[in-house]
Amino acid sequence: MFRSDLLRDKVIVITGGGTGLGRAIGERYLELGAKLAIASRRKDVLQTAAQEMTQNGGEVFYHPCDVRDPSQVTELFDAIYAHYGKVDILVNNAAGNFISPTERLSSRAVDSVLNIVLHGTFYMTLELGKRWIEEKKSGTMLNIVTTYAASGAGSGFVVPSAAAKAGVLTLTRSLAVEWAKYGIRQVAIAPGMFPTEGAWSRLVPSEEMGERLLNRVPLHRAGNKSELANLAAFLVSDEAAYINGEVVTIDGGEWLQGAGEFNELADLTNEDWDQLSAKMRSK
Ligand SMILES: CCCCCCCCC/C=C/C(=O)SCCNC(=O)CCNC(=O)[C@H](O)C(C)(C)COP(=O)(O)OP(=O)(O)OC[C@H]1O[C@@H](n2cnc3c(N)ncnc32)[C@H](O)[C@@H]1OP(=O)(O)O
Ligand SMILES: NC(=O)C1=CN([C@@H]2O[C@H](COP(=O)(O)OP(=O)(O)OC[C@H]3O[C@@H](n4cnc5c(N)ncnc54)[C@H](OP(=O)(O)O)[C@@H]3O)[C@@H](O)[C@H]2O)C=CC1
16 A cells, blocks of 8 residues: 555654554554654563564564653653664554543542543653754654544543543644644544454443444444554655644544434334335325
């Protein structure tokens, strides 16, 4: 689909790059010639991922970092600059989320999600943005949000995540304008349902409910990680140089299904429609 040198020699930092969607994005970037730096809290996860991802060549530098702690974020970029000498692209992918009635949340539970998603993304963006501006270097930042942020609707039962991801989307759009003069581009992706261990173990209450929610997707399936990774490759590449401040939803049409008042009528069969139509025309 892409030229094999689309991202050649680009140094790309991915938070949460050792698992799930972050890892899938990283694997695609490596195939396209990028050099990676992955960061998250668990060193063993990063180490195993880096080993596995480079089995067919390529370079993955890893460094443990809790994005909630600005001093660890500074140390992370110091380590990446010491290793590669530069950064070209940042993917803010790390997140925390779980389902709960909002009234059952403690303030610490709220903080744990807001601090990872909103503060962590902001700290990463700020630390690297300052360096790029100082170096007079252009670059691209990709933020992974959610459909409930992109739609503006939010969502019950994941309210800290909904509030934090909406904040990240506003950060994306605000800096797209403010930092354009420095050649710093901002883009976002809003994924729908992409089965990963991290998300499913915290967000899917039962297999039966998971099936029900998947059936709500007009395309009647979950997304493939490779579909998301290809979009993430295009958006950070120079081929997308004129896309700035946009969020691209990739969800099989799921959010639109919930938005259109009559979309539930998709459940009616042809026979149902024959009967209904005859009945309504006779009125
Ligand atoms: C259907 C189809 C879908 C389809 C799926 C569609 C996708 C929807 C969009 C998905 C978006 C995503 O982000 S999916 C990404 C999912 N991945 C992750 O979340 C990975 C990282 N997550 C984590 O590490 C943890 O889950 C998280 C709690 C956020 C942070 O861990 P920490 O170790 O920092 O925090 P802890 O000390 O364990 O907990 C902090 C406080 O939070 C409380 N807490 C923790 N879990 C809690 C819970 N389940 N309910 C209430 N409260 C909880 C604890 O009791 C603590 O409060 P006190 O008791 O008061 O001290
Ligand atoms: N899967 C899906 O269907 C959807 C996912 N998304 C988004 O996609 C992204 C990836 O999610 P997914 O792959 O599913 O889930 P994962 O749980 O696999 O990914 C979350 C990653 O974030 C890292 N992380 C969490 N907290 C911190 C922290 N404080 N500091 C640094 N890293 C941290 C985790 O690593 P560690 O524990 O080692 O720190 C982990 O690698 C997230 O932004 C999520 O919101 C959006 C919509 C749908």
